[in-house]
Amino acid sequence: MHFGLTEEQKLLQETVRSFVAGECPPQVVRAVFDAGGAHDPALWKGLSELGVAGMVVPEVYGGAGLELLDLALVAEELGAGAVPAPFLGHAMACVALSLGASESQRERWLPALASGELVGTVGWSEPGGVIDPEAFTVEFREGALFGAKSLVPNASAAGLLVVAGPDGRLFVVERGAPGLRTEAVSNIDRTRPLEKVILEGVPAEELEQPVGDRVRDAGLVLLAADAFGCGHRLVRMSAEYAKARQQFGRPIAEFQAVKHQLANMAVEIDPSRALWWFAAHAFDHMPEEREKAAALAKAHITDRAARVARDAVEAHGGLGFTWECDVQIYFKRAAFDRVVLGTPDQHRDRIADLGGY
Amino acid sequence: MHFGLTEEQKLLQETVRSFVAGECPPQVVRAVFDAGGAHDPALWKGLSELGVAGMVVPEVYGGAGLELLDLALVAEELGAGAVPAPFLGHAMACVALSLGASESQRERWLPALASGELVGTVGWSEPGGVIDPEAFTVEFREGALFGAKSLVPNASAAGLLVVAGPDGRLFVVERGAPGLRTEAVSNIDRTRPLEKVILEGVPAEELEQPVGDRVRDAGLVLLAADAFGCGHRLVRMSAEYAKARQQFGRPIAEFQAVKHQLANMAVEIDPSRALWWFAAHAFDHMPEEREKAAALAKAHITDRAARVARDAVEAHGGLGFTWECDVQIYFKRAAFDRVVLGTPDQHRDRIADLGGY
Amino acid sequence: MDLRLGAHYDELRERVREFARANWPLRGAEAELPRREQEILFRRRAIEAGLLARTVPRAYGGAEVPTDPIAEAVIRQELDAAGAPHRASPQGTHMLVPTLLEEGSEAQKRHYIPPTLVGEIYWCQGYSEPGAGSDLASLQSRAVAHGDHFVITGQKIWTSNAFEADMMFGLFRTEADEPRSGGLSYLLVDMKSPGIDVRPLRQMNGGEEFCEVFFDEVRVPIENLVGRRGEGWKVSKATLKHERMLIGDASYARIHFQNLLDLARRVRHGGRPAIEDPGIRRRLAELEGWIACQVHASQRILSAVARNEDLEVLPDMLMAKLNSTNVFQRMTRMALDLLGEEALTEPSPDETGMAVGTPTPGRWVSQAMVAIGTAIAGGTSNIQRNIIGERVLGLPRDPRPPGSAGGART
């Protein structure tokens, strides 16, 4: 038994971490954020060269053939750095095609996705916060899609869009297809734009396997890992601030009340690391646990991170309330993780059903 | 406008407070508690001589003709002293007869209730936690009652029992009536025994007016006031303990974390005083506000007091976890206040309905 | 208890309504004046009618009637309802004016109070500095005496509305050799003085209510010193007291709760209106318990103050800010839960103010951030906990580290 990471995975963490530190330090995030969150192709290219884009794509199509845990470890680092990249949607699209596509579909799309030249994304939720596929109203008639998807990550940057329908069915739409329209969605997290996608008879191709549930579960785990990265980093930022900030003649970290608030923040988020590791592992190896573990990780960890983010603002005093302080960027990223693909309460309703309550 | 107490009410508080300090100090409470919570007639006699028993009974029947706020101020002091007395049930019975009885019924029972010679109580809830009168199964057929009431306060000590039926109907049963049976109920609050009353064709007399709702609302306010008294006292006990207890060479009250925990406890309970004052005042003067205000006071304040009681145990360290420490007596009294006549969640369901949510 | 206002106040209410109807909006040629001048006119008339600046002596432009907080609450309610511009610069009327009345020279009172009351002078407050949040005693901005002037160099932060302010009152270090709170002076600074640079401070919700103010050798006439040199700390205390009471105001809690109910009716959970979900209903009812406490506790405080029984409610006043901060945070968290995917809406500039406006998703998102901000502003919640521990529960003060002076907390 081994509940932990392999040496390769630790190396992966290290590699992504130093890439982020070097290529996407806070001032780069800040520049993208203040500019309103445009896609940064150079950064994505760098990440793709590390192998991030093709991580779960089978090796035969140019990917690394790794597992969701590896992807989630990347998500943690991107969360910890608040990295602006079309990672979430792309990763979900890769899962969809790797698990659900026919041989010819794989050959057509996976190599470009694996290299990162083609950016993918997934449209899951429908307007009004609908996340249950049985309630989806998207329709596939005579080779064309009708309907709308809300909160689609980085839709404008994507060249390939996977649309989720009822019964786990998935459909691929390519950029520029007739009848395809995107609308910007107001989104406080400027590191990851969200768009509404409107499908008015858009030519689409159905994937061979209806693996919608797995695509969603992968997304839930990646959001949990990203939120963990945000929360974990926020606790450390707050601790550093408390050590540096002087009040009444000494660092505020010496005030016991401050110290205990910071300790409570750590206990809020840190013990949840093993939960998303487990959920990611279950995704590939424990089919019976997969769905519930992913929902638990998403509901629990994104709630914890949002809580830690509130506390981090307060822990930074007046500075924490300013736009110029990076805490707000993480605060908003944690809000994205909490809401996209369904709120904690929505997933708790599912957990109760899945747990046979 | 005057949101506050009259001089008479302040005097009443002072009088009851010094009676409790003199006649029912902690060692007396402790003795009753350790003996398993028997009724203490001498104490009740003393309270009755202060006018507590007949407080809301009209003067013409030997009472003081005061209002629910006066009764609630007494309840606060009894809660603050964890006084073992059949006050709650008696007070509710007095409200029932004062508001609902016919002239002849009043003449028959009120003078003895007002003097405290006759102890009254009320059976409201039914087994299984049923508090909604429309769901009551007690039946009144041919002058006799059939059914059961659970959690009846001090039923054995009572000479008169008011039984609540559907539609606000109220029935009076006297001690020793045939078919009347009581069973002790396991109850952690040994200052106020609870019993189950079983009615197997017990002769009873219906009150003229169906004022069941008002009797319940009076009880809710009195429980809220008692819980406030418990919680407020617990915060002060914890503060005194923190000032006296030395650790690492200084009083623990000097540790900022302890100080802030105590401040949080105070902010938990103290601001709710105005809520039960308002609810008590509304009972007599603001019919439109009465029902909801009583439910809000009960749900909110008994929850707060239970929370403060948990924190008070922790604030007392190892000592707080012992039987010998008086904190546990208040902890259990606060639990009684929270559960009797319905839990906070049950009342929140009512508040939502009453508030037109 | 008697919660009826009584005939006296009912009459007052009627009189205020009538006044508002007659005097706002302005009519005829007056309606063509610039907005600010219209407001000044209205306030001047309201003071003449005894409705504003009630406790300020006539000599300084006030109405000079006996203090009556309940009357003032009635007046506020009715003028709010009429949309009348009765609030001038709150920093001016609620902070500077009481301070000048207590500590100002006769000349200062006559010069500054009348135009402040009607809103001819807008004020901002210069207390906080980057290195000193809760710890005002460690302020660094220096005012060096130089003939008949002080010359200020330094920086202030968290200055509300400094852009539109005509004047600033603030604390500056005049005695370099006295450590901590000893060497501060309370000065009035003309914001149009050369050497002042005001920069907006953008908040996390996108709003820009606060500014940084930079001073580069700014000259302030020596007659703008309030109280004695080096005693600015003492002069400022009345002001801080007033600020706490302002923030602890409960007036918007009910409105927020109604907005929350409306939101729960509008949004859908699991295909049905969220308001029908038993869990949501219970959470709303729990919130209403918190709000009812806040509302009634502030009624009680108002009533006690009106009867000169302030001492009886002092503990409650000391707890009001922390309690209202907690309740506000509970409400906005619930709002975010109800909003679902709309909880990501980025607030537009007109949704970021503190005021209660149409409860759009963007405004709720902004309020959720502002609710955290209120735990920081005007003394952090931790400072509030110290005050409650010490002044309500009688706990000892924190032991001071060696070398620090006393008086660091207010």
Added chain:
Amino acid sequence: MDLRLGAHYDELRERVREFARANWPLRGAEAELPRREQEILFRRRAIEAGLLARTVPRAYGGAEVPTDPIAEAVIRQELDAAGAPHRASPQGTHMLVPTLLEEGSEAQKRHYIPPTLVGEIYWCQGYSEPGAGSDLASLQSRAVAHGDHFVITGQKIWTSNAFEADMMFGLFRTEADEPRSGGLSYLLVDMKSPGIDVRPLRQMNGGEEFCEVFFDEVRVPIENLVGRRGEGWKVSKATLKHERMLIGDASYARIHFQNLLDLARRVRHGGRPAIEDPGIRRRLAELEGWIACQVHASQRILSAVARNEDLEVLPDMLMAKLNSTNVFQRMTRMALDLLGEEALTEPSPDETGMAVGTPTPGRWVSQAMVAIGTAIAGGTSNIQRNIIGERVLGLPRDPRPPGSAGGART
């Protein structure tokens, strides 16, 4: 990650099952022995089979096999499932034995460890005193050297199961002139010594798991000193470390949660099973998130310890106790809400233990109190927060008040 145990452990599991079937309960004449002797026999055989006392050298009565926490978890699970009495005195096997192995003399090891492992000697722990809860450095009980004996006078409190213990290990002040933690020694005390008086300490839930132990000139031979005189503080540290890990154990969280689900199925809210209420379901699912964290975090810790990667999970180990205390309190609060009127049930004596038994209302009520107790026991939650702040987040230690020595916290 690989969560399969693998063939090696599957075989071990089978072997343990077989061992338990063959060895418990005892048969024939052995089944007539007193219960305690039967248990001693069973444990002796389990040690011989390499299933208990695994890491203790054979010279001291152990099995002397390489450390393998996963194997130990498998063994524990299977022996628990078989109802076999594999746990001797936990204070003895988990606290005293590791301490003696590190700090004891050869004679002490040979004399005390073998009978402790099989349960011939039951131990209790003498650390806490009425004036010293978290602050062990302020212990007052004195042990005065007198020829070849120490003479102890004083009092210990919170001594678990002192009634049935044969021996106590504890800290006593031997050097009167050295302040604070400097003058303590670690002594082994025979509980049958004249002058010892054990009195039960009743808990708020009615249970009596803890005692007060009074010492009136109790003589302890000088060879019962472990380590050096005056260095008891250092000797005790290994033990305290072990205690923290015991309390942080996650093994019962899942069982509690299942019990909570059963409770929600049984009780009715508003006329329907509580489990059907959306608000209750959501609260249960939220709890399950907390529990899943605790369960998987402890899996991870176990796995890391088994691979000698303790350092990687040190922060997690330091947080485990506070986290599990928080989760336990959340669970019992939910149970009280579900119980409704049964939340007033007074626990009977057999419902007050720490062990998980049939989840009756009385046991839930008791657990709700025990959950508060766990925030107090073994270092209060506040001490845990200090440790997390300092050792996980690298925050500075509290500034010490003048005159206090260092080393006050563990």
